[in-house]
Amino acid sequence: MASASTRFDLDKFDGTRDFSLWKEKMMVILIFQRIYSTLEVEKQSEKSEKQEKKKDAELIMKQVRTAIVMNLSNNVLRQVIGEKTAAGLWKKLEDLNMKISTSTEIFLKGKMYGFKMNATFSLEQNFDEVNKIVLALSNMGEDIKKADQAVILMNNLPDQFKEMMIVIMYSRDTLTLEVVMSSLRSRDA
Known part of the structure; x- marks a missing residue:
C-alpha cells in the first residue's frame, strides 16, 4: 500500500x-x-x-x-x-x-443547464467547470444523460467552435461530453 x-x-x-x-x-x-x-x-x-x-x-x-x-x-x-x-x-x-438540499440541487441544475463558456477562461478551465458541476450533481444522485451533457456544452460554445460542433454532431454515432471535449481539444491544439 x-x-x-x-x-x-x-x-x-x-x-x-x-x-x-x-x-x-x-x-x-x-x-x-x-x-x-x-x-x-x-x-x-x-x-x-x-x-x-x-x-x-x-x-x-x-x-x-x-x-x-x-x-x-x-x-x-x-x-x-x-x-x-x-x-x-x-x-x-x-x-x-454530502448533505443534499433542494436548494443546492436546484442551484447546480441551474448552473448546468445555464452553463455559458467563460471567454476569459481557457478551454480546459471551461471543461473543468462543466466537470465540477456534473460531478457535484452525480454525487447528489442526480445523473444527467451523457448526450445531454454534450449538447449543453455544444450549445454554449463560442462562435469560433460552431463549425466544429456541426462536424462533431454529424460524424458520431454516440455523443458524450468526453467525445466533445476530446474533439475540441484536438481542434484547439
Missing part, C-alpha cells in the same frame, strides 16, 4: 495538545507501518490459517482507515473519531459533507 519511504509528520506530544487526537494519529502511523500489534496484548499461540487470513483482512481494513484518518484535519477528525471501521468512517464523512 505504501512504500518504505512513506513519511508521516506528527508533532511530538508535549502534554499541552489534544491527547486523543495525537493518540489516534499515532495509532494510525503504527498500523500503517504494520507495527501496531506490539501495543496489543495477545498470547502468542499457534494460529490456524483461517485466523491468519482474518488477521490479514483486519490489517487491510485498519490500513484503509489509517489512510483516511491521516488525510483529515483535526477539526474534521474530532467529528468522526468515534468511528472505528473504515466503512463507518467513510459513511460518517459522507453524511457530514
Whole structure:
C-alpha cells in the first residue's frame, strides 16, 4: 500500500495538545507501518490459517482507515473519531459533507443547464467547470444523460467552435461530453 519511504509528520506530544487526537494519529502511523500489534496484548499461540487470513483482512481494513484518518484535519477528525471501521468512517464523512438540499440541487441544475463558456477562461478551465458541476450533481444522485451533457456544452460554445460542433454532431454515432471535449481539444491544439 505504501512504500518504505512513506513519511508521516506528527508533532511530538508535549502534554499541552489534544491527547486523543495525537493518540489516534499515532495509532494510525503504527498500523500503517504494520507495527501496531506490539501495543496489543495477545498470547502468542499457534494460529490456524483461517485466523491468519482474518488477521490479514483486519490489517487491510485498519490500513484503509489509517489512510483516511491521516488525510483529515483535526477539526474534521474530532467529528468522526468515534468511528472505528473504515466503512463507518467513510459513511460518517459522507453524511457530514454530502448533505443534499433542494436548494443546492436546484442551484447546480441551474448552473448546468445555464452553463455559458467563460471567454476569459481557457478551454480546459471551461471543461473543468462543466466537470465540477456534473460531478457535484452525480454525487447528489442526480445523473444527467451523457448526450445531454454534450449538447449543453455544444450549445454554449463560442462562435469560433460552431463549425466544429456541426462536424462533431454529424460524424458520431454516440455523443458524450468526453467525445466533445476530446474533439475540441484536438481542434484547439
